[in-house]
Amino acid sequence: MSDPDAVRILLVDDQALIRVGFRMMLDAEPGFAVVGEAADGAQAVADVDRLRPDVVLMDVRMPGMDGIAATAEIVRRSPSCRVLVLTTFDLDEYAFGAIRAGAAGFLLKDAERVELISAIRAVHAGEATLTPRVTRRMLELMTEMQESPARPDLDALTEREQDVLAAIARGLTNSEIASELFLSESTVKTHVGRVLTKLPARDRVHAVLIAHGLATPEAGGGDR
Incomplete structure (x- = not known):
């Protein structure tokens, strides 16, 4: 029987094997429910409207609408939905692009399982989370712009x-x-x-x- 209080999660990635891996991990976690999968940004936007997830795990590089554009649209249309951006590309332009688009957090796909679970719980609770390298870079930029x-x-x-x-x-x-x-x-x-x-x-x-x-x-x- 499904848990009505479970965190509803939408997986967005253009690689099916990546989605399968995340689904297996999250389905095994108490209090989480993967409610759908999307292979591109446009499908993600439509699925958020249809499925009303609490948290979206969003890839960045995808065909058609990318993850940054999809994040901006999701935040605009569904402000209560929290987007956690996951990428293999550890580059400032993606991290800051995601944050400016309204993402609640940014993590690399090689993050430890416990780090990912903690990040999902944090953004669902209204907090924001960033990978340590992105946090350091943000602080560097802040210092430069004092x-x-x-x-x-x-x-x-x-x-x-x-x-x-x-x-x-x-x-x-x-x-x-x-x-x-x-x-x-x-x-x-x-x-x-x-x-x-x-x-x-x-x-x-x-x-x-x-x-x-x-x-x-x-x-x-x-x-x-």
Whole structure:
């Protein structure tokens, strides 16, 4: 009998063997349900409309509509659906393209099983996840752009909210931020929500990109 509370997952990859491998892995994980497979971006968009998955595992390089374009369309049409981009290509253009398109995370296909499972659970819970190399590169770009005139004015954030934003940029979870700043986790969640509202940003990764001039704010604010 299917679990009504299971995380509904759509697999998107142009290679059938890749999809089979991911399906076998995820079907064996309690609390997960693979509800469909797509071989290209256009099919993925249609399947999201039809199947209403919670999380999409999205390949980048596919015939026709690629994963970046599909991610942007899915986020536009189904804001509650979270997209986790998986690729064998460890290149900045794909990672940042995916994030700008609205992806909740970016991982390489050679990530360990536990890392993939953790990433799916994180994005489903509303968090964002990036492979460590991408996080390091993002921080490098942020450092290079510290004096950029395109960097937005952060005066709207309180000192504590700026502390929280800086911790988010380092990849810390809410519990880790709470421990470092000597706050309760519920207080951290409140601060994160205020940061997203004030910038405004759709999620934590988007907030960091906005703060450092790598992305533009959401029109009218993002989803909380």
